[in-house]
Amino acid sequence: MIHLRDVTYFYPRATVPALAGLSLDVPAGQFCAVIGANGAGKSTLCYTLAGFVPHFYRGKLTGQVEVAGVDVPAASLAAIAGQVGLVFANPFNQITGARFTVREEIAFGLENLGVPLDEMRARIDDILSFAKLTELAERSPFALSGGQQQRLAIASVLVMRPPLVVLDEPTSQLDPIGSKEVFAVLRDLAATDEATVVLAEQKLEWVAVFADRVIVLHEGRIVADGPPGDVLASGDLTQYGLQPTRYTQAARAALAAGLRRDSAELPVTLEEAVEYFK
């Protein structure tokens, strides 16, 4: 689904590359989390997958970028649009404003793709219930809470059925309740196995719950890559500016205090921690 080979990218006027010789392959159906400190290149990677690097930001891109069978540097943004769905942090800026209700806002992408009316209606009803927005369907998108708006943004992208969905820190501007609502939708999305998902995220506790694979970015490079249990429990995390989950931290503290002796795998989720401390 994703095939990146030796990708290096400089933003205009930049002297330091945002991506530095990055190679990555993601098979179809995988839920892949990308973690890393601010400035590690998470957003740039997301924009590259969706074609905004280089088509929107210009700058200098070298290497191979192939996503959902599309040669990204050679294709137009319009051609990539139906293939890659992108959701980013600010929910408000993702509302087009060109439609007056939640239902119509979701329809906007389908209208642009020329989806026939009957199919459009059916798809919208499906996605409304998937994102738990059915009750809000006739409301104004501007009257929703941040969490609801972000679920609307996700629904608006998913309804177009892109083979690849890219989410760039979708909860970083939300309150805890809103974040929880959004993660609930993402967990359901991970369970469907229909779409390939790349999620850039700072909240490792959530990543640990539903990612199939975790990639750590540092200075535009991939420095760790593997199942969440391995990557998130690794001792290297702090040197990349990341904080291990509180479950791993607690286990490590217990280990240091001599409360736990076993060299079993450190927990990264709540369930694993319960098991670990039994």
Next chain:
Amino acid sequence: MDRLKSDFSTVGIVLMGVGIVINIAMGRIVTTLSLPLYLDSIGTIFVGAVAGPWVGALAGIISNLIAAFFGNPANFLPYIPVAAIIGFMAGLFSRYGWFKLWWKFILAGVITGVVAALISAPITAYVNSGVVGTGMDALTAAFRGMGMSTLQANFLQGLSTDPLDKSISYLLVYSIIQALPNRYLDRFPRAEYVR
């Protein structure tokens, strides 16, 4: 043709919308502070400056359509040509490198104001029978009292406000461009003319 296509890129379209929002909101803020100005073409001028004359002109046209919707249609619908010219001229000033020095902004504002007064006068005279429906009409009445025709009185009335209003608008656009980091300016279709 390619130039036009890039002017009307998605960024150009969104920029046009934001310019219109700025026009209408500024018009309202000025009323709130009860300043004797309009400042309702700042958005149009900015759009013309960074996206060229055609996007600027269209921003002016749609702006007046929407202002009619939020305010009084009689004050906006007939003046659509004026708004279009203001946007178009901003694009031309930008094209010829006027948007790099602050005093050229003022000069561009004065010229725009004179042109706006010239085009507004016949519209006010023939479409709105010589009045604009505000306190400005006292000035028109005074000029009429001096024996001038409606058209002459309307032109002088416009000349008494437009050049000042447009040069202040241009100065505000100057401060926007100065305050905007290159990283954001770079996104716009004709950023190279104002950097």
Next chain:
Amino acid sequence: MTVNYGLYVPKQSGIHSLHPLTKLAYLGFCLAVSWVIPGTWTPYLVFLLGIVPLSALGQVLPNILSGAFKAVLPFAISLFVVQGFFWPEGTVLQQIGPFSLKEEGLFFAIRGAGRILMAVSTFLLLSYTTRPDELTLALGQLGVPNSIAYVILSTLQIIPRFQTKATTILDAQRSRGLETEGSLRVRARALLPLVLPLLLSSIVDIEERAIALEVRAFGRQGPKTSLLVLHDTPWQRLLRWLLLLAALGVIVWRIYAALAPRFLS
């Protein structure tokens, strides 16, 4: 907050359910007649016969009357003063101090106010009975590009939000001791710190909003569909053409009537 359609007054009426282009053609016809056919009272007659009954049918008559009154009043006052009292020469009807009200000026003012009344009331009747998205969809059928519809609809929705933000900033600046009342200089100086952050933040947002649109295939060429469906009928289509022809006919007749004496004599 429920859905805000701007001036639109949601009602179940025959006028509301007409195709927007039918309304547009009818209002254009009324406007042409009222502006082109001579006579001091012509615009008022067209208003009474053409606008008032339709407003009543559309259940927006009170809105039309109060909206038009508010919009036309300042113009009417100005016209009465500027043209009534400062008309250069003519029959003096009334002398008030050094000023004299002239008959010719008064009739000119009455007709002028009537024309503004017609311009305002046709615009309001359309806005009160037509959802903005229906109107832009209809304009799309005439070939107006999709991007224009986007600009119109999104600005309609963002302006009220922008205004809320402006009020918030204004209050914040006031609480930090910025004077927003007082002399002209004080108020003028309040302007920049008030508006600059607001303008910059909305300009900075352009980038993300453009990206969001691209993701939703906004830039895609080719046929598009619409969730909103406009109701149209053959007789409405016929009516539109007839109204358009009639409006053109009135205009052509008027031009002919104005020019013919010069060429024929």
